[in-house]
Amino acid sequence: MSDHPPGGGPVAELHELLLASEDITGFLDAFTASIAEALATDGEQVWCAVTLLRPKRSATVAASSPQAEALDEIQYHYGDGPCLTAAREHRVVYVADTRTDPRWPAYGKAAAGAGILSALGVPFDLGGEAEAGLDVYADTADTYDAATIKVIQAQVAQASTVLCLAVRLARHRDTAADLKAAMESRTTIDLAVGIVMGQNRCTQDRAFEILRAASSHRNIKLRDLAADLVAQVGKGPTSTHFKA
Numbered sequence: 001m002s003d004h005p006p007g008g009g010p011v012a013e014l015h016e017l018l019l020a021s022e023d024i025t026g027f028l029d030a031f032t033a034s035i036a037e038a039l040a041t042d043g044e045q046v047w048c049a050v051t052l053l054r055p056k057r058s059a060t061v062a063a064s065s066p067q068a069e070a071l072d073e074i075q076y077h078y079g080d081g082p083c084l085t086a087a088r089e090h091r092v093v094y095v096a097d098t099r100t101d102p103r104w105p106a107y108g109k110a111a112a113g114a115g116i117l118s119a120l121g122v123p124f125d126l127g128g129e130a131e132a133g134l135d136v137y138a139d140t141a142d143t144y145d146a147a148t149i150k151v152i153q154a155q156v157a158q159a160s161t162v163l164c165l166a167v168r169l170a171r172h173r174d175t176a177a178d179l180k181a182a183m184e185s186r187t188t189i190d191l192a193v194g195i196v197m198g199q200n201r202c203t204q205d206r207a208f209e210i211l212r213a214a215s216s217h218r219n220i221k222l223r224d225l226a227a228d229l230v231a232q233v234g235k236g237p238t239s240t241h242f243k244a
Helices: 011-020 024-039 066-078 082-089 105-113 146-170 176-200 204-218 222-234
Strands: 046-053 059-063 093-095 118-123 131-138
Touching (some): 024 059, 024 131, 024 146, 046 066, 046 082, 066 082, 066 105, 066 222, 082 118, 082 131, 176 204
Antiparallel strands (some): 093 118
């Protein structure tokens, strides 16, 4: 990886990206996609997402792909993990190998089972406007060295100034609804997990894994899959079952 931040642009280019986006989510989707593309070298798979913290519930407000959003959901499911810790404690958190890192054993086992062996959380500095972090996932262990992590930090720092402005503007524009919708999607996912538990007579963890696997297999966002399932059940008896 070069010494220049992935996605390469200076702050001015990030401002242009924000202006070209219809809302905060559009800006962040483009940002996460550029980071993931820059980091995906030598055939490695890399997924990026942005987690926004709220008092009662966290949510992914942008992702480079549906898979990235599903990977974030693993941390939300367990209520902890490297990326949530990074956003909460405002520090970089790196898991070099999810199979052996002792800090979040339940999360680590689930992440490894989903094919994620490295996880990196880098906090945004939003000056108290909000708490958020960039989540970077890779399918290989020991993916990032100290130099690469510093490069990612530099890009996040640049994006923080733009995102802080965007958050402030969102308070005066309809784009605030984007953040609200992201939070509401968590309720839909929780409902879908309950439905799968009833359909398959399984535990909450198993139901979540079934949903996540179905999302990855069908290459659709987890929240969209959950919404479809909840809508089907709301129409009456359904024979729809998700199986691993």
